[in-house]
Amino acid sequence: MDFPLDFVRGFFPALADSNDLYFDNAAGTQVPQTVVEAVGDHLTRRNVQRGGRYRLSEEVDEFLQQTRESLAVFVNAHQPDEIAFGANATGLIRSMSLAFAEVLKPGDEVIVTELDHEANIAPWLALEARDIKVKFWPVEREGARLDIEKLDEILSDRSRLVAVTKASNAVGTIVDLIPIAERIHAHKGYLFVDAVAFAAHGPLDVQFFGCDFLICSGHKIFGPHIGFLWGKKEAMDSLPTFHEFFIPDRAPDKYEAGTPNFEGTAGLNAAVGYIEELGRRSRHLPLPPEEDVGRRGDMRRGMQAVRQYERTLTGYLLRRIQELPFVEVQGLTDPGQAALRTPTFSFNVKGLEPAKVSRLLAKERIFVRDGQVDCPRLFRALGLSDKTAGVRASLVHYNSGSEVDRFLDTLKDMPR
Numbered sequence: 001m002d003f004p005l006d007f008v009r010g011f012f013p014a015l016a017d018s019n020d021l022y023f024d025n026a027a028g029t030q031v032p033q034t035v036v037e038a039v040g041d042h043l044t045r046r047n048v049q050r051g052g053r054y055r056l057s058e059e060v061d062e063f064l065q066q067t068r069e070s071l072a073v074f075v076n077a078h079q080p081d082e083i084a085f086g087a088n089a090t091g092l093i094r095s096m097s098l099a100f101a102e103v104l105k106p107g108d109e110v111i112v113t114e115l116d117h118e119a120n121i122a123p124w125l126a127l128e129a130r131d132i133k134v135k136f137w138p139v140e141r142e143g144a145r146l147d148i149e150k151l152d153e154i155l156s157d158r159s160r161l162v163a164v165t166k167a168s169n170a171v172g173t174i175v176d177l178i179p180i181a182e183r184i185h186a187h188k189g190y191l192f193v194d195a196v197a198f199a200a201h202g203p204l205d206v207q208f209f210g211c212d213f214l215i216c217s218g219h220k221i222f223g224p225h226i227g228f229l230w231g232k233k234e235a236m237d238s239l240p241t242f243h244e245f246f247i248p249d250r251a252p253d254k255y256e257a258g259t260p261n262f263e264g265t266a267g268l269n270a271a272v273g274y275i276e277e278l279g280r281r282s283r284h285l286p287l288p289p290e291e292d293v294g295r296r297g298d299m300r301r302g303m304q305a306v307r308q309y310e311r312t313l314t315g316y317l318l319r320r321i322q323e324l325p326f327v328e329v330q331g332l333t334d335p336g337q338a339a340l341r342t343p344t345f346s347f348n349v350k351g352l353e354p355a356k357v358s359r360l361l362a363k364e365r366i367f368v369r370d371g372q373v374d375c376p377r378l379f380r381a382l383g384l385s386d387k388t389a390g391v392r393a394s395l396v397h398y399n400s401g402s403e404v405d406r407f408l409d410t411l412k413d414m415p416r
């Protein structure tokens, strides 16, 4: 694998103790030292309110803008004003659903999917109280995938919005957004994307995806606990939001319900800076010339390097796990399909409850998660209950093949 793993791991202080094995990254990733420093630097040097007429306060205004600029490049937005900060993805999706509640009409339709995290389902379902019809795009049991033909069956002239994840936080399936964008736009509706579970695994590109809104969380992309939203400028401007009189009635301010988490934004900027640094180390990777420009080129390359490496890691794990016939993996299990999924695996060990497997792994200092990971509808569709779903091992690019070996050897030796 032509990937600078030692260089990468050297950035993350938490990984210095190689006895701890972090396979719970879909819940939250570790952070580079540069992120720790950026957060600490803000709190020690300029922990003041924005908007004041003194240097430190002006610095806060400046780095908020810098973070918007960095995130705009990270998602390939047209402009920094398309980025708004929020507490987390769940809260941002809820406020967006409340904004849409003001413009949707009784009888209009919103489509949600069985593949999604409940954070991108429940806020839309709540619109039913206003006579908005919410339709479910079912997941295919085979491969835990969304079939575009099923979307065709449920789309109608009243369809106003499709809310869909870019990747499953439970089983790793990646969703092709382009055909969804084409269809919902043909009905003059919006594509609302939850990118939380994908963003650590590959390049975000809102122009390529063709979406109208996209949500992400800092703590899933090597940053602090903070969320952010991207929205197309016209859509951001036109949606009515709930904001107090002291918040300007313009995007992105009107999406930020008060003082943002300054130290979080500083850390998020540093997290994006880490991706850029990885991109500078990956200059050997070819990029289309239009993408190979400035910071976007570096970020794109950084995430491409991650994607390529993770594909190999995914293929390796899926191949090796076949040696353990008592382990059943959900979703796409063919090592040849590694490109269609992230390295987030939900599995069961025959004869052992998921919680027991997690506890036994934890004893060996291998950190995973068990349960429905906020996707009860998905697991029900896959034929699993709250008792039987599942163990989740979620890897990112700082995990290694030898960690996969240690994990699988521990599963193999587990008393069943």
Ligand SMILES: Cc1ncc(COP(=O)(O)O)c(C=O)c1O
Pocket: 026, 027, 087, 088, 089, 090, 091, 117, 119, 120, 165, 167, 168, 169, 194, 195, 196, 197, 216, 217, 226, 227
């Ligand atoms: C796909 C997905 N969407 C949304 C969320 C909620 O994110 P947050 O923790 O930022 O509220 C999560 C969290 O695990 C997630 O995985």
